[in-house]
Amino acid sequence: xxxxxxxxxxxxxxxxxxxxxxxxxxxxxxxxxxxxxxxxxxxxxxxxxxxxxxxxxxxxxxxxxxxxxxxxxxxxxxxxxxxxxxxxxxxxxxxxxxxxxxxxxxxxxxxxxxxxxxxxxxxxxxxxxxxxxxxxxxxxxxxxxxxxxxxxxxxxxxxxxxxxxxxxxxxxxxxxxxxxxxxxxxxxxxxxxxxxxxxxxxxxxxxxxxxxxxxxxxxxxxxxxxxxxxxxxxxxxxxxxxxxxxxxxxxxxxxxxxxxxxxxxxxxxxxxxxxxxxxxxxxxxxxxxxxxxxxxxxxxxxxxxxxxxxxxxxxxxxxxxxxxxxxxxxxxxxxxxxxxxxxxxxxxxxxxxxxxxxxxxxxxxxxxxxxxxxxxxxxxxxxxxxx
Amino acid sequence: xxxxxxxxxxxxxxxxxxxxxxxxxxxxxxxxxxxxxxxxxxxxxxxxxxxxxxxxxxxxxxxxxxxxxxxxxxxxxxxxxxxxxx
Numbered sequence: 001x002x003x004x005x006x007x008x009x010x011x012x013x014x015x016x017x018x019x020x021x022x023x024x025x026x027x028x029x030x031x032x033x034x035x036x037x038x039x040x041x042x043x044x045x046x047x048x049x050x051x052x053x054x055x056x057x058x059x060x061x062x063x064x065x066x067x068x069x070x071x072x073x074x075x076x077x078x079x080x081x082x083x084x085x086x087x088x089x090x091x092x093x094x095x096x097x098x099x100x101x102x103x104x105x106x107x108x109x110x111x112x113x114x115x116x117x118x119x120x121x122x123x124x125x126x127x128x129x130x131x132x133x134x135x136x137x138x139x140x141x142x143x144x145x146x147x148x149x150x151x152x153x154x155x156x157x158x159x160x161x162x163x164x165x166x167x168x169x170x171x172x173x174x175x176x177x178x179x180x181x182x183x184x185x186x187x188x189x190x191x192x193x194x195x196x197x198x199x200x201x202x203x204x205x206x207x208x209x210x211x212x213x214x215x216x217x218x219x220x221x222x223x224x225x226x227x228x229x230x231x232x233x234x235x236x237x238x239x240x241x242x243x244x245x246x247x248x249x250x251x252x253x254x255x256x257x258x259x260x261x262x263x264x265x266x267x268x269x270x271x272x273x274x275x276x277x278x279x280x281x282x283x284x285x286x287x288x289x290x291x292x293x294x295x296x297x298x299x300x301x302x303x304x305x306x307x308x309x310x311x312x313x314x315x316x317x318x319x320x321x322x323x324x325x326x327x328x329x330x331x332x333x334x335x336x337x338x339x340x341x342x343x344x345x346x347x348x349x350x351x352x353x354x355x356x357x358x359x360x361x362x363x364x365x366x367x368x369x370x371x372x373x374x375x376x377x378x379x380x381x382x383x384x385x386x387x
Numbered sequence: 388x389x390x391x392x393x394x395x396x397x398x399x400x401x402x403x404x405x406x407x408x409x410x411x412x413x414x415x416x417x418x419x420x421x422x423x424x425x426x427x428x429x430x431x432x433x434x435x436x437x438x439x440x441x442x443x444x445x446x447x448x449x450x451x452x453x454x455x456x457x458x459x460x461x462x463x464x465x466x467x468x469x470x471x472x473x
Contacts, residue, residue: 038451039411046417151417159408231425231461255394255420276457285467296468299461301425 005195006032006167008352009187010202011174011210013037014045015150015338016330017202018157019345025164027353032196033166034189036173036206041154044204044337047306049227049250049259051241052146052339054115055090056106058315060363061336062113064343067359071342072146079156084149086253088240093125093132093139093291095244103140117142131236131294136244147241147250150338157345174203177213177327184214184326198352200328205272205309207317207331214324218317219369220332221310223270225261226280229302232256236294246287258295260288276303308335311369316340318364319351328352329366390438391431393424401435405442412436412453425461428453 008024010017013035024031037043052072054065076083094100104119111117118141125132125139162168169191177199178186187194201210205222227248232255242249248261262284269277281303288295311317311332321327328351330344337344347357388398396419404418412428412435415421421435422428428435436450 039414155414155418228464230464257423282467282469285464286469289465289468296463296465298464299425300458300464300467301461302423302427302456303458304456 003195004032004192006030007196008032008198008200009034009194009196010200011187012202012204012207012331013040013158013168013170014043014202014204015041015154015157015341016333016344016348017200018045018154018161019341020200020202020330020348021166021345022157022161022164023345023349024352025161025166027349029349029353031161031166032194033168034172034174034187034194035168035170038171040158040168040170041151044225044306044308045154046150047225047227047304048150048338049241049248049261050084050147050150050338051090051243051248051250052148053090053142053241053243053336054110054113054145055092055117055140055142057110057336059109060315061340062110062115064340064347064359064361066113066115068340068343069144069146071346072148075148075153075156075342079160081152081156081159082149083152083156084147084254086147086239087144088147088238089141089143090145090241090243091125091129091139091141091238093136093242093244095136095246097137099245100138103138106140115142116144129238129242131292132242133291133293135290141240145241147239153338153341174210174213177210179214179324182323182325184324197326198328199326200330200348200352202330204331204333204337205307207309207329211329214321214327216321216323216327216366218329218331218366219312221270221312222272223268223308223310224273224277224280224305225308225335226277226284226303226305227259227261228281228284228300229304230258230260230295231299231301233258233298237292242291244291247284247291249288249292257301258298260284260295262287272307274305274307276305310334313368316364317366318344318347318361319366321366390434391419391421391424391428393426393430394420394422396421396431398438401438402442405439410439410443411451412439413451415439416453422453427456 176188
Protein backbone atom coordinates (compact mmCIF):
# COMPACT_ATOMS: atom_id res chain seq x y z
CA UNK A 1 0.00 0.00 0.00
CA UNK A 2 1.72 3.19 -1.14
CA UNK A 3 0.54 6.75 -0.56
CA UNK A 4 -3.20 6.11 -0.51
CA UNK A 5 -5.58 8.99 -0.07
CA UNK A 6 -9.35 9.26 0.21
CA UNK A 7 -11.84 12.02 1.00
CA UNK A 8 -13.53 9.80 3.56
CA UNK A 9 -12.26 6.65 5.29
CA UNK A 10 -14.87 4.36 6.86
CA UNK A 11 -13.54 2.08 9.59
CA UNK A 12 -15.64 -1.08 9.58
CA UNK A 13 -17.33 -3.09 6.84
CA UNK A 14 -20.51 -3.80 8.80
CA UNK A 15 -24.07 -2.70 8.02
CA UNK A 16 -23.70 0.97 8.99
CA UNK A 17 -20.33 1.32 7.31
CA UNK A 18 -21.56 -0.31 4.10
CA UNK A 19 -24.74 1.77 3.98
CA UNK A 20 -22.73 4.99 4.51
CA UNK A 21 -20.21 3.92 1.86
CA UNK A 22 -23.00 3.38 -0.65
CA UNK A 23 -24.64 6.75 0.08
CA UNK A 24 -21.33 8.63 -0.07
CA UNK A 25 -20.09 6.93 -3.24
CA UNK A 26 -23.46 7.58 -4.87
CA UNK A 27 -23.12 11.27 -3.92
CA UNK A 28 -19.77 11.33 -5.72
CA UNK A 29 -17.55 11.26 -2.64
CA UNK A 30 -14.22 9.43 -2.83
CA UNK A 31 -14.68 6.85 -0.06
CA UNK A 32 -12.51 3.99 1.16
CA UNK A 33 -13.46 1.27 3.65
CA UNK A 34 -10.94 -0.36 5.97
CA UNK A 35 -12.06 -3.72 7.38
CA UNK A 36 -9.91 -5.95 9.58
CA UNK A 37 -11.68 -9.16 8.51
CA UNK A 38 -11.27 -10.95 5.16
CA UNK A 39 -14.65 -9.84 3.83
CA UNK A 40 -17.69 -7.68 4.51
CA UNK A 41 -20.34 -8.35 7.16
CA UNK A 42 -18.24 -10.89 9.06
CA UNK A 43 -19.21 -9.77 12.57
CA UNK A 44 -22.61 -8.75 14.00
CA UNK A 45 -23.68 -7.52 10.52
CA UNK A 46 -23.91 -11.15 9.43
CA UNK A 47 -24.75 -12.63 12.81
CA UNK A 48 -28.27 -11.41 13.49
CA UNK A 49 -31.77 -12.67 12.68
CA UNK A 50 -32.64 -9.78 10.36
CA UNK A 51 -35.37 -8.16 12.41
CA UNK A 52 -36.45 -4.61 11.60
CA UNK A 53 -38.49 -3.43 14.55
CA UNK A 54 -40.30 -0.25 15.40
CA UNK A 55 -41.95 -1.81 18.43
CA UNK A 56 -40.53 -0.81 21.81
CA UNK A 57 -37.96 1.67 20.51
CA UNK A 58 -36.41 4.40 22.63
CA UNK A 59 -38.32 7.67 22.08
CA UNK A 60 -35.28 9.30 20.45
CA UNK A 61 -34.90 6.38 18.07
CA UNK A 62 -38.57 6.09 17.05
CA UNK A 63 -38.54 8.99 14.52
CA UNK A 64 -35.33 7.63 12.95
CA UNK A 65 -36.88 4.19 12.76
CA UNK A 66 -39.98 5.55 11.02
CA UNK A 67 -37.71 7.23 8.45
CA UNK A 68 -35.71 4.01 8.11
CA UNK A 69 -38.90 2.10 7.30
CA UNK A 70 -39.51 4.28 4.28
CA UNK A 71 -35.99 3.52 3.04
CA UNK A 72 -36.38 -0.22 3.71
CA UNK A 73 -39.51 -0.39 1.59
CA UNK A 74 -37.67 1.03 -1.40
CA UNK A 75 -34.37 -0.74 -0.85
CA UNK A 76 -34.83 -3.74 -3.16
CA UNK A 77 -35.58 -1.42 -6.04
CA UNK A 78 -32.79 0.97 -5.07
CA UNK A 79 -30.11 -1.73 -4.75
CA UNK A 80 -31.45 -3.74 -7.66
CA UNK A 81 -31.43 -7.04 -5.76
CA UNK A 82 -33.57 -9.10 -3.44
CA UNK A 83 -33.09 -8.51 0.28
CA UNK A 84 -35.85 -11.02 1.12
CA UNK A 85 -37.91 -8.26 2.70
CA UNK A 86 -41.10 -9.49 4.36
CA UNK A 87 -43.72 -7.50 6.21
CA UNK A 88 -45.24 -9.88 8.73
CA UNK A 89 -44.64 -7.89 11.87
CA UNK A 90 -43.26 -8.56 15.32
CA UNK A 91 -45.07 -10.33 18.09
CA UNK A 92 -43.67 -9.37 21.47
CA UNK A 93 -45.10 -11.76 24.04
CA UNK A 94 -45.41 -10.62 27.65
CA UNK A 95 -44.51 -13.12 30.36
CA UNK A 96 -46.14 -11.27 33.25
CA UNK A 97 -49.02 -8.90 33.97
CA UNK A 98 -46.47 -6.14 34.68
CA UNK A 99 -44.88 -6.59 31.26
CA UNK A 100 -48.32 -6.59 29.64
CA UNK A 101 -49.15 -3.33 31.41
CA UNK A 102 -45.89 -1.80 30.16
CA UNK A 103 -46.66 -2.94 26.59
CA UNK A 104 -50.13 -1.37 26.74
CA UNK A 105 -48.50 1.94 27.62
CA UNK A 106 -46.44 1.74 24.43
CA UNK A 107 -49.43 1.57 22.10
CA UNK A 108 -50.43 5.18 22.59
CA UNK A 109 -46.86 6.46 22.89
CA UNK A 110 -45.79 4.87 19.60
CA UNK A 111 -48.99 5.90 17.80
CA UNK A 112 -47.70 9.47 18.13
CA UNK A 113 -44.89 8.48 15.72
CA UNK A 114 -47.31 6.75 13.37
CA UNK A 115 -46.33 3.26 14.54
CA UNK A 116 -49.28 0.85 14.67
CA UNK A 117 -49.26 -1.58 17.59
CA UNK A 118 -51.99 -3.75 19.04
CA UNK A 119 -52.16 -4.97 22.64
CA UNK A 120 -53.37 -8.57 22.69
CA UNK A 121 -54.88 -10.74 25.41
CA UNK A 122 -53.49 -14.24 25.91
CA UNK A 123 -56.30 -15.79 23.85
CA UNK A 124 -55.75 -13.35 21.00
CA UNK A 125 -52.04 -14.21 20.89
CA UNK A 126 -52.84 -17.90 20.81
CA UNK A 127 -55.34 -17.37 18.04
CA UNK A 128 -52.68 -15.60 15.99
CA UNK A 129 -49.98 -18.15 16.85
CA UNK A 130 -51.51 -21.39 18.15
CA UNK A 131 -48.05 -22.86 18.77
CA UNK A 132 -47.44 -20.31 21.56
CA UNK A 133 -48.16 -21.80 25.00
CA UNK A 134 -50.31 -20.39 27.79
CA UNK A 135 -47.09 -19.64 29.69
CA UNK A 136 -47.48 -16.14 28.24
CA UNK A 137 -49.75 -13.41 29.58
CA UNK A 138 -50.51 -11.62 26.33
CA UNK A 139 -48.56 -9.57 23.87
CA UNK A 140 -48.03 -6.62 21.65
CA UNK A 141 -48.24 -7.00 17.88
CA UNK A 142 -46.72 -4.58 15.41
CA UNK A 143 -47.97 -5.64 11.96
CA UNK A 144 -45.73 -3.38 9.89
CA UNK A 145 -42.39 -4.49 11.33
CA UNK A 146 -40.12 -6.16 8.79
CA UNK A 147 -37.58 -8.91 8.36
CA UNK A 148 -34.77 -8.81 5.79
CA UNK A 149 -31.81 -11.02 4.95
CA UNK A 150 -28.73 -9.28 6.44
CA UNK A 151 -26.35 -11.03 3.99
CA UNK A 152 -28.29 -9.78 0.97
CA UNK A 153 -28.52 -6.25 2.41
CA UNK A 154 -24.77 -6.08 3.05
CA UNK A 155 -23.94 -7.54 -0.36
CA UNK A 156 -26.36 -5.17 -2.11
CA UNK A 157 -24.79 -2.10 -0.51
CA UNK A 158 -21.28 -3.44 -1.23
CA UNK A 159 -21.92 -4.23 -4.90
CA UNK A 160 -23.61 -0.87 -5.63
CA UNK A 161 -20.99 1.09 -3.65
CA UNK A 162 -18.23 -0.50 -5.74
CA UNK A 163 -20.06 0.40 -8.95
CA UNK A 164 -20.07 4.01 -7.74
CA UNK A 165 -16.31 3.79 -7.21
CA UNK A 166 -15.96 3.04 -3.50
CA UNK A 167 -12.75 1.22 -2.55
CA UNK A 168 -12.45 -1.57 0.03
CA UNK A 169 -9.41 -2.82 1.93
CA UNK A 170 -10.01 -6.15 3.65
CA UNK A 171 -7.61 -7.94 6.02
CA UNK A 172 -6.50 -4.45 7.02
CA UNK A 173 -6.61 -3.31 10.62
CA UNK A 174 -6.54 0.28 11.81
CA UNK A 175 -3.76 0.67 14.37
CA UNK A 176 -3.68 4.44 14.75
CA UNK A 177 -5.05 7.79 13.65
CA UNK A 178 -2.79 10.56 12.35
CA UNK A 179 -3.78 13.76 14.16
CA UNK A 180 -2.49 17.28 13.60
CA UNK A 181 -3.64 20.51 15.24
CA UNK A 182 -6.77 18.93 16.73
CA UNK A 183 -7.94 17.33 13.53
CA UNK A 184 -7.70 14.03 11.66
CA UNK A 185 -5.12 13.86 8.88
CA UNK A 186 -4.89 10.15 8.23
CA UNK A 187 -5.47 6.55 9.21
CA UNK A 188 -2.58 4.26 10.08
CA UNK A 189 -3.19 0.58 9.29
CA UNK A 190 -1.11 -2.58 9.60
CA UNK A 191 -0.74 -2.41 5.79
CA UNK A 192 0.28 1.23 5.53
CA UNK A 193 -1.10 4.73 5.87
CA UNK A 194 -4.08 6.47 4.23
CA UNK A 195 -4.25 10.26 4.07
CA UNK A 196 -7.73 11.62 4.76
CA UNK A 197 -9.51 14.50 6.50
CA UNK A 198 -12.66 12.57 7.46
CA UNK A 199 -12.83 9.29 9.38
CA UNK A 200 -16.09 7.49 10.21
CA UNK A 201 -15.77 5.18 13.19
CA UNK A 202 -18.23 2.38 12.39
CA UNK A 203 -16.16 -0.33 14.08
CA UNK A 204 -18.97 -1.74 16.25
CA UNK A 205 -17.66 -3.53 19.33
CA UNK A 206 -14.13 -2.32 18.49
CA UNK A 207 -15.10 1.34 18.07
CA UNK A 208 -13.85 2.22 21.55
CA UNK A 209 -10.33 1.23 20.41
CA UNK A 210 -10.58 3.53 17.41
CA UNK A 211 -11.83 6.27 19.75
CA UNK A 212 -8.84 5.83 22.05
CA UNK A 213 -6.50 6.35 19.09
CA UNK A 214 -7.92 9.89 19.01
CA UNK A 215 -7.90 10.24 22.80
CA UNK A 216 -11.66 9.79 23.13
CA UNK A 217 -13.42 7.44 25.50
CA UNK A 218 -16.46 5.71 23.93
CA UNK A 219 -18.18 3.57 26.58
CA UNK A 220 -18.73 0.24 24.80
CA UNK A 221 -19.33 -3.11 26.47
CA UNK A 222 -18.95 -6.00 23.99
CA UNK A 223 -21.39 -8.85 24.72
CA UNK A 224 -21.72 -12.19 22.94
CA UNK A 225 -25.21 -12.94 21.58
CA UNK A 226 -25.79 -16.56 20.67
CA UNK A 227 -28.37 -18.11 18.37
CA UNK A 228 -29.17 -21.70 17.55
CA UNK A 229 -30.45 -22.83 14.16
CA UNK A 230 -32.67 -25.88 13.84
CA UNK A 231 -33.43 -28.28 11.02
CA UNK A 232 -36.40 -27.26 8.85
CA UNK A 233 -39.92 -28.07 10.02
CA UNK A 234 -43.38 -27.40 8.55
CA UNK A 235 -44.46 -23.84 9.42
CA UNK A 236 -45.95 -23.68 12.91
CA UNK A 237 -45.30 -20.02 13.60
CA UNK A 238 -46.59 -17.20 11.40
CA UNK A 239 -43.60 -15.66 9.62
CA UNK A 240 -43.13 -12.90 12.17
CA UNK A 241 -40.33 -12.40 14.60
CA UNK A 242 -41.34 -13.57 18.05
CA UNK A 243 -39.67 -11.77 20.91
CA UNK A 244 -39.92 -11.86 24.69
CA UNK A 245 -37.75 -10.84 27.61
CA UNK A 246 -36.10 -14.29 27.53
CA UNK A 247 -35.98 -15.39 23.90
CA UNK A 248 -36.05 -14.30 20.26
CA UNK A 249 -37.35 -16.64 17.60
CA UNK A 250 -38.10 -16.73 13.90
CA UNK A 251 -39.15 -19.50 11.57
CA UNK A 252 -37.69 -18.79 8.15
CA UNK A 253 -40.39 -18.84 5.51
CA UNK A 254 -38.52 -20.35 2.58
CA UNK A 255 -37.26 -23.55 4.19
CA UNK A 256 -38.73 -23.66 7.67
CA UNK A 257 -35.50 -23.53 9.68
CA UNK A 258 -35.93 -21.88 13.07
CA UNK A 259 -33.53 -19.31 14.54
CA UNK A 260 -33.70 -19.09 18.31
CA UNK A 261 -31.68 -16.66 20.37
CA UNK A 262 -31.31 -15.30 23.85
CA UNK A 263 -31.90 -11.79 24.91
CA UNK A 264 -28.92 -10.69 26.94
CA UNK A 265 -29.61 -11.03 30.64
CA UNK A 266 -28.71 -8.09 32.89
CA UNK A 267 -25.13 -8.42 34.08
CA UNK A 268 -24.59 -11.24 31.58
CA UNK A 269 -21.37 -12.36 29.95
CA UNK A 270 -19.23 -9.68 28.31
CA UNK A 271 -16.28 -9.97 25.95
CA UNK A 272 -15.46 -10.67 22.32
CA UNK A 273 -15.70 -14.48 22.38
CA UNK A 274 -17.57 -16.01 19.47
CA UNK A 275 -17.22 -19.55 20.79
CA UNK A 276 -20.46 -21.47 21.25
CA UNK A 277 -21.37 -21.55 24.93
CA UNK A 278 -23.04 -24.71 26.18
CA UNK A 279 -24.78 -23.04 29.14
CA UNK A 280 -26.26 -20.46 26.76
CA UNK A 281 -27.58 -23.30 24.57
CA UNK A 282 -29.25 -24.80 27.64
CA UNK A 283 -30.76 -21.44 28.53
CA UNK A 284 -32.02 -20.91 24.97
CA UNK A 285 -33.59 -24.38 24.76
CA UNK A 286 -35.19 -24.12 28.19
CA UNK A 287 -36.63 -20.66 27.55
CA UNK A 288 -38.02 -21.25 24.07
CA UNK A 289 -39.65 -24.58 25.00
CA UNK A 290 -41.66 -22.73 27.66
CA UNK A 291 -43.01 -20.40 24.97
CA UNK A 292 -43.19 -22.78 21.97
CA UNK A 293 -43.41 -26.38 23.31
CA UNK A 294 -43.95 -27.70 19.76
CA UNK A 295 -40.22 -27.24 19.10
CA UNK A 296 -39.58 -30.29 21.35
CA UNK A 297 -37.73 -32.95 19.33
CA UNK A 298 -36.47 -30.50 16.72
CA UNK A 299 -32.76 -30.92 15.92
CA UNK A 300 -30.22 -28.16 16.40
CA UNK A 301 -27.88 -28.04 13.37
CA UNK A 302 -25.83 -24.91 14.01
CA UNK A 303 -25.06 -22.17 16.48
CA UNK A 304 -23.73 -18.72 15.87
CA UNK A 305 -22.44 -15.95 18.12
CA UNK A 306 -22.22 -12.26 17.27
CA UNK A 307 -20.80 -9.47 19.39
CA UNK A 308 -23.21 -6.71 20.45
CA UNK A 309 -21.74 -3.28 21.22
CA UNK A 310 -23.73 -2.07 24.21
CA UNK A 311 -23.51 1.50 25.46
CA UNK A 312 -24.50 2.44 29.04
CA UNK A 313 -27.96 3.62 27.94
CA UNK A 314 -28.52 1.10 25.10
CA UNK A 315 -28.60 3.87 22.53
CA UNK A 316 -26.09 4.33 19.76
CA UNK A 317 -23.45 7.04 19.47
CA UNK A 318 -23.61 9.31 16.44
CA UNK A 319 -22.05 12.47 15.11
CA UNK A 320 -18.98 14.63 15.30
CA UNK A 321 -16.88 14.95 18.44
CA UNK A 322 -15.77 18.34 19.76
CA UNK A 323 -12.20 17.29 20.62
CA UNK A 324 -11.15 15.97 17.19
CA UNK A 325 -12.25 17.60 13.96
CA UNK A 326 -12.92 15.21 11.09
CA UNK A 327 -13.81 12.27 13.30
CA UNK A 328 -17.42 11.06 13.04
CA UNK A 329 -18.95 8.33 15.19
CA UNK A 330 -21.60 5.77 14.22
CA UNK A 331 -21.27 2.97 16.74
CA UNK A 332 -22.61 1.39 19.94
CA UNK A 333 -25.82 0.21 18.28
CA UNK A 334 -26.51 -2.05 21.27
CA UNK A 335 -28.07 -4.88 19.29
CA UNK A 336 -30.52 -2.84 17.25
CA UNK A 337 -28.31 -1.44 14.51
CA UNK A 338 -29.39 -3.63 11.61
CA UNK A 339 -32.90 -2.11 11.55
CA UNK A 340 -31.42 1.39 11.35
CA UNK A 341 -28.99 0.55 8.52
CA UNK A 342 -30.48 2.64 5.66
CA UNK A 343 -31.09 5.73 7.77
CA UNK A 344 -27.65 5.70 9.42
CA UNK A 345 -25.98 5.67 5.99
CA UNK A 346 -28.21 8.51 4.84
CA UNK A 347 -27.53 10.61 7.96
CA UNK A 348 -23.77 10.05 7.76
CA UNK A 349 -23.80 11.11 4.13
CA UNK A 350 -25.84 14.24 4.93
CA UNK A 351 -23.50 15.13 7.79
CA UNK A 352 -20.39 14.76 5.61
CA UNK A 353 -21.69 16.28 2.37
CA UNK A 354 -24.11 18.94 3.62
CA UNK A 355 -22.72 19.53 7.10
CA UNK A 356 -25.99 18.78 8.88
CA UNK A 357 -28.57 16.01 9.14
CA UNK A 358 -32.22 16.16 8.06
CA UNK A 359 -33.38 14.49 11.29
CA UNK A 360 -32.50 15.37 14.91
CA UNK A 361 -29.59 13.29 16.20
CA UNK A 362 -28.41 15.40 19.15
CA UNK A 363 -29.69 12.81 21.64
CA UNK A 364 -27.05 10.41 20.32
CA UNK A 365 -24.00 12.59 20.89
CA UNK A 366 -21.08 11.06 22.77
CA UNK A 367 -21.04 13.86 25.36
CA UNK A 368 -24.28 12.59 26.93
CA UNK A 369 -22.12 10.14 28.87
CA UNK A 370 -20.07 12.89 30.49
CA UNK A 371 -22.90 13.77 32.86
CA UNK A 372 -22.20 10.95 35.28
CA UNK A 373 -22.44 7.30 35.90
CA UNK A 374 -26.18 7.07 36.54
CA UNK A 375 -26.80 5.71 33.06
CA UNK A 376 -24.09 3.11 33.50
CA UNK A 377 -26.03 1.58 36.37
CA UNK A 378 -29.04 1.37 34.08
CA UNK A 379 -27.13 -1.04 31.86
CA UNK A 380 -27.40 -3.69 34.51
CA UNK A 381 -30.90 -2.88 35.68
CA UNK A 382 -32.45 -3.13 32.28
CA UNK A 383 -33.50 -6.08 30.14
CA UNK A 384 -32.25 -5.72 26.63
CA UNK A 385 -34.61 -6.20 23.76
CA UNK A 386 -31.91 -6.95 21.28
CA UNK A 387 -33.49 -8.30 18.13
CA UNK B 388 -26.85 -30.90 -11.11
CA UNK B 389 -27.49 -30.64 -7.34
CA UNK B 390 -24.41 -29.72 -5.30
CA UNK B 391 -25.99 -29.09 -1.89
CA UNK B 392 -28.46 -31.90 -1.32
CA UNK B 393 -29.84 -30.60 1.99
CA UNK B 394 -30.86 -27.23 0.56
CA UNK B 395 -31.22 -28.39 -3.06
CA UNK B 396 -28.80 -25.89 -4.55
CA UNK B 397 -27.68 -26.51 -8.13
CA UNK B 398 -24.25 -26.12 -9.71
CA UNK B 399 -25.71 -23.44 -11.96
CA UNK B 400 -26.82 -21.32 -8.99
CA UNK B 401 -23.41 -21.65 -7.36
CA UNK B 402 -21.49 -20.76 -10.54
CA UNK B 403 -23.75 -17.71 -10.94
CA UNK B 404 -23.04 -16.60 -7.35
CA UNK B 405 -19.28 -16.98 -7.94
CA UNK B 406 -19.57 -14.86 -11.10
CA UNK B 407 -21.31 -12.20 -9.00
CA UNK B 408 -18.28 -11.96 -6.72
CA UNK B 409 -19.00 -14.58 -4.03
CA UNK B 410 -15.47 -16.01 -4.07
CA UNK B 411 -15.42 -17.79 -0.72
CA UNK B 412 -17.34 -20.81 0.60
CA UNK B 413 -18.89 -18.51 3.22
CA UNK B 414 -20.24 -16.04 0.63
CA UNK B 415 -21.52 -18.80 -1.68
CA UNK B 416 -23.38 -20.15 1.35
CA UNK B 417 -24.74 -16.72 2.29
CA UNK B 418 -25.95 -16.12 -1.25
CA UNK B 419 -27.30 -19.56 -2.24
CA UNK B 420 -27.88 -21.43 1.06
CA UNK B 421 -25.43 -24.18 -0.10
CA UNK B 422 -24.13 -25.62 3.18
CA UNK B 423 -26.89 -24.20 5.40
CA UNK B 424 -28.82 -27.46 5.67
CA UNK B 425 -28.84 -30.49 7.89
CA UNK B 426 -25.27 -31.60 7.13
CA UNK B 427 -23.87 -28.05 7.37
CA UNK B 428 -21.73 -28.35 4.26
CA UNK B 429 -20.00 -31.56 5.32
CA UNK B 430 -21.06 -33.14 2.03
CA UNK B 431 -20.95 -30.18 -0.38
CA UNK B 432 -18.30 -27.90 1.20
CA UNK B 433 -15.42 -29.43 -0.76
CA UNK B 434 -17.41 -29.39 -4.01
CA UNK B 435 -18.25 -25.71 -3.53
CA UNK B 436 -14.59 -24.94 -2.80
CA UNK B 437 -13.53 -26.78 -5.98
CA UNK B 438 -16.10 -24.86 -8.03
CA UNK B 439 -14.77 -21.57 -6.65
CA UNK B 440 -11.15 -22.60 -7.36
CA UNK B 441 -12.06 -23.58 -10.92
CA UNK B 442 -14.18 -20.53 -11.71
CA UNK B 443 -11.71 -18.02 -10.25
CA UNK B 444 -8.50 -19.72 -11.45
CA UNK B 445 -6.94 -20.21 -8.05
CA UNK B 446 -5.55 -23.19 -6.19
CA UNK B 447 -7.92 -25.11 -3.93
CA UNK B 448 -5.66 -24.20 -1.00
CA UNK B 449 -6.36 -20.51 -1.53
CA UNK B 450 -10.14 -20.86 -1.21
CA UNK B 451 -11.21 -20.06 2.34
CA UNK B 452 -13.33 -22.81 3.94
CA UNK B 453 -16.53 -22.04 5.81
CA UNK B 454 -16.55 -21.67 9.59
CA UNK B 455 -17.31 -24.89 11.46
CA UNK B 456 -19.66 -24.42 14.39
CA UNK B 457 -21.10 -26.72 17.05
CA UNK B 458 -22.95 -29.00 17.29
CA UNK B 459 -20.83 -31.58 15.48
CA UNK B 460 -23.97 -33.59 14.74
CA UNK B 461 -27.61 -32.53 14.96
CA UNK B 462 -28.92 -32.77 18.53
CA UNK B 463 -32.54 -32.46 19.70
CA UNK B 464 -33.41 -29.15 21.34
CA UNK B 465 -35.12 -30.77 24.29
CA UNK B 466 -32.16 -32.83 25.53
CA UNK B 467 -30.67 -29.48 26.55
CA UNK B 468 -33.81 -28.42 28.39
CA UNK B 469 -33.48 -27.86 32.13
CA UNK B 470 -36.55 -29.17 33.92
CA UNK B 471 -37.61 -28.44 37.48
CA UNK B 472 -37.05 -31.74 39.32
CA UNK B 473 -40.15 -32.19 41.43
